[in-house]
Amino acid sequence: DAGVIQSPRHEVTEMGQEVTLRCKPISGHNSLFWYRQTMMRGLELLIYFNNNVPIDDSGMPEDRFSAKMPNASFSTLKIQPSEPRDSAVYFCASSLGYGGGSYNEQFFGPGTRLTVL
Amino acid sequence: AQTVTQSQPEMSVQEAETVTLSCTYDTSESNYYLFWYKQPPSRQMILVIRQEAYKQQNATENRFSVNFQKAAKSFSLKISDSQLGDTAMYFCAFEDSGTYKYIFGTGTRLKVLA
Numbered sequence: 001d002a003g004v005i006q007s008p009r010h011e012v013t014e015m016g017q018e019v020t021l022r023c024k025p026i027s028g029h030n031s032l033f034w035y036r037q038t039m040m041r042g043l044e045l046l047i048y049f050n051n052n053v054p055i056d057d058s059g060m061p062e063d064r065f066s067a068k069m070p071n072a073s074f075s076t077l078k079i080q081p082s083e084p085r086d087s088a089v090y091f092c093a094s095s096l097g098y099g100g101g102s103y104n105e106q107f108f109g110p111g112t113r114l115t116v117l
Numbered sequence: 118a119q120t121v122t123q124s125q126p127e128m129s130v131q132e133a134e135t136v137t138l139s140c141t142y143d144t145s146e147s148n149y150y151l152f153w154y155k156q157p158p159s160r161q162m163i164l165v166i167r168q169e170a171y172k173q174q175n176a177t178e179n180r181f182s183v184n185f186q187k188a189a190k191s192f193s194l195k196i197s198d199s200q201l202g203d204t205a206m207y208f209c210a211f212e213d214s215g216t217y218k219y220i221f222g223t224g225t226r227l228k229v230l231a
Contacts, residue, residue: 031217033218042221042222043221043224048218055216056218091162095217097217104212106219108161110159110160111160
């Protein structure tokens with residue numbers, strides 16, 4: 001398996017532009033997580049899905065952020081409009097999820113480094 | 118709410134020596150899971166070791182082992198025979214067994230010196 005795939009790996013955009021980050025989880029995994037990593041705040045969970053349904057989006061910073069999972073093999077995290085303070089590394093992770101066993105190891109993608117100028 | 122604390126922002130160790138990274142957590146649950154992840158400069162998050170709270174035996178993976186003290190809510194990582202490739206950020210994580218969410222600590226930056 002190729003692991004969790006994220007695209008793009010790097011994104012540079014200007015303030016006010018729309019940004020879309022993409023994630024393909026490991027086949028057969030039922031849970032998908034979006035994280036944001038910054039020096040100031042560390043690793044923050046933004047939202048997670050189980051069986052394509054958003055379960056907890058309490059970590060989404062504000063209405064400018066939205067996430068979708070239209071099917072089991074694809075998810076997007078959109079920022080509209082983007083601001084310089086959104087600059088961070090965004091990780092997607094997947095796990096077997098509910099019913100997956102005694103624990104649920106999360107497998108992380110390589111991350112997308114977002115820079116908003 | 119669960120919290121995870123890593124009190125050592127940075128550490129260094131000589132190659133071939135042993136180093137211990139600390140992690141404490143707070144929870145009211147009795148069944149949960151704990152993990153150590155490594156993040157090298159490539160920024161890829163790599164699972165190092167896991168511990169199930171209901172198991173008293175400390176987990177071991179080659180040069181990596183944990184000291185799990187459930188009553189004290191402590192979960193430290195010991196790296197033996199440190200290698201240059203162990204240089205990375207290390208994150209302790211708590212898995213909420215009800216929601217499968219991870220709560221991460223703030224990380225410890227470990228540098229292995231030649």
